[in-house]
Amino acid sequence: MDHLYRTHEYLLRHTRRGLQRSLMEEIDWSQRIIGIRGSRGVGKTTFLLDYARRHYAPTSRECLYINLNQFCFTVDSLGSFVDSFVEQGGRTLLLDQVFKYPNWTEEFKQCYYRHPELRIIFTASAVMNLEEDDPELARLAAIYHLAGFSLREFIQLDSGIALPAVSLEDVMTRPQELVAELARTLNPDLWLDRYLEYGYYPFHLEPRLYSENLLKTLNMTLEVDLLFIKQLEQRLLYKLRKLIYLLAQQPPHTALNVSQLAAAIETSRLTVMNYIRYLADARVLRPVFKQDDSELRRPSQVYLGNPNLYQVLQPEHPDRGEHLRTFVFNQLSKEHDFRLSPRGARSLFEIDGRWLLQIEDSLEGRYRSDRHYALRQGDFTRDKSIPVWLFGFLY
Template sequence: MEILFDTMERLLSLTSLEIVRSCMDTIKWNRRLISLRGSRGVGKTTLMLQYVKLHYPAGSRKALYCSVDNIYFATHSILELAENFYKYGGEMLLLDEIHKYNGWSREIKEIYDSLPTLKVVISGSSVLNIINADADLSRRCRNHDIYGLSFREYLKFYRNLDFPVYSIEDLLHQAPEICNKVNEVCRPLSEFEKYNKAGYFPFFEDDVEDYYYTLQNVSNYIIEQELPSLCGIDSSYARKIKALLCVVATGVPYEVDLTKLSQMIGLARTTTLDYLQKLEKAQLLTLLYSDTINVKKMQKPDKMYLQNTNLLQAYSLRRPHIGTVRETFAVLHMRVGHSVEYGKEHGDFVVDGKYTFEVGGKDKSFKQIADIPDSYLLVDEIEYAVGNRLPLWLIGFLY
């Protein structure tokens, strides 16, 4: 066990507290069992290490972070580790990459039941299914989905500009004041363009091509390794799934014709729908429906997008359609903490069943949503809000 503490201390020494994401304060760390789920590269490991560094003194043996792909687990079980850690006064055990450990759910359940004062944090792939795990953990585990950087977090992470999270009501009703505050310290349109190209993942280092290469490697790992092992997707279909992502990335905002899409990538219709839903769980796609309350498990989505604008740039075979970039940005931010429906003929999106949004360029008019209450334009290429005409980048302050 000492080798795990040594490894943790080395990692903690390299972990900066200069920027701590706001989701740190929304995670229920005091629960006995929580999970952090998210795509590779969104910062789950950093969150866990920062929590240890913030709440336990250097050299403490009361908290232990380790990745379960450490060679230690070739000859030891996580149950054995937890029991030994608990015996010597351990309070919080943080287990990273839990999906790489066979039979993890049964041992986590045993830890939960037999060591009632030990807090356990597990992190894993966004496709990690706690509810359908081998042991029923759904009643025991509090799940937290971790996403990449919002536009607000990008400004903090890369530009050292600190703004609070705003509720959707605050953004809509205090838009002029918020826009003034942002414009006093930066040119939001310039930063917005940079964010959409290379700002979602917190590992951009000034080389866009290298960044996109890394994104493709991350998504390839999800498609070729995680989806087959965790979701039962046939690994021989990996090439077709990548082709599907390219199709979505290259076109205009994609209204789903499932039969045409199935023919295009060479998969059966039901298989294509199943794969779309699993790609959404993997945080590679976003699927929108026109009725989220009555949506059925095997109902086709009305519209779909790459999950974030950086993936859109990485997978597009040519310069992405500007309308697709705009809508992808809007959906990404509105979906965190809110329900979003496809608006069809009445605006692009309906949020929380109340607010209607139409997305477009600076010449966009209210024509399509003129008579709809609580309707707003999200407009690209403007810096300030005027009435219900809001800058598109403003929605990036929702999380």
């Protein structure tokens, strides 16, 4: 156990202190089992270490970070390790990459019932469906989702300027006031292009080329999060990669043509729909449904999961409107629902069933009173006209 404590202390002393993510304030830390679910690369490991750094001294024996890919756990059971940890005064275990340990859910439950003084905080891939895979653990655990950086968090990380999050209600009903308040501190529009290129993932701070890191993350998502966790065959990797690329190349507002995609990757329509669901779980793709459609049906449109993915999937001049819509959907997706409006326009969406929102780079044609406009360029003194960057302050 001592070597694990040495690793824990080293990581706390040498891992760069990051921005406190907004999720840190949202979690009920009194829960005894807490799951942090998120897509690959968004900073789940850093989140665990940041929690330890904020609540315990590096040399404290009460808290321990462990990556469950440690070889010792091929022989030693997690349950017996936890028994020893608690016996020596341990109270908080931070467990990373739990899917690397077989039968982890059963041992978590045993630890829960055997050690009421113990808290377990673990990370899980976004594709892991704990609610279906183990309903008992899902009942015992509080599960939270860690999203990638918002535009607000990205600005704070790079500039050190602390900015408040805003509610969607305020964005939709009083955008001019919010813009005026934020303009006293900085001009967020100047940060938007940088965010669209490299702001969603925290590894833009690393010396390696961002696009190479992003490509590695995307491929690891497919090879580990999907093939390993979902138990898909290795031969399907090529089809998944081709499907993502084809969807990224579609012209703006293209309706999803499942038959065409099935022919292109040489599989069935049902398999294409399953792949899209898997990739949506992994946050690589973001399906958009019509307002009255069940999510079990075919989506009307499919966007990339976040705007940075255009760097590796459509690096040469992505359509500006599609890029901005991807940004808005991504920032809304943490807490809000968005659907394609049945009113005909392919860039008109219904948000939380309350607001009609048209998302464009700039508006061609006249303003209509029945909707709000999210624009990169426009007359923001007009009623219901919102600068698109403001959606980046929702969390």
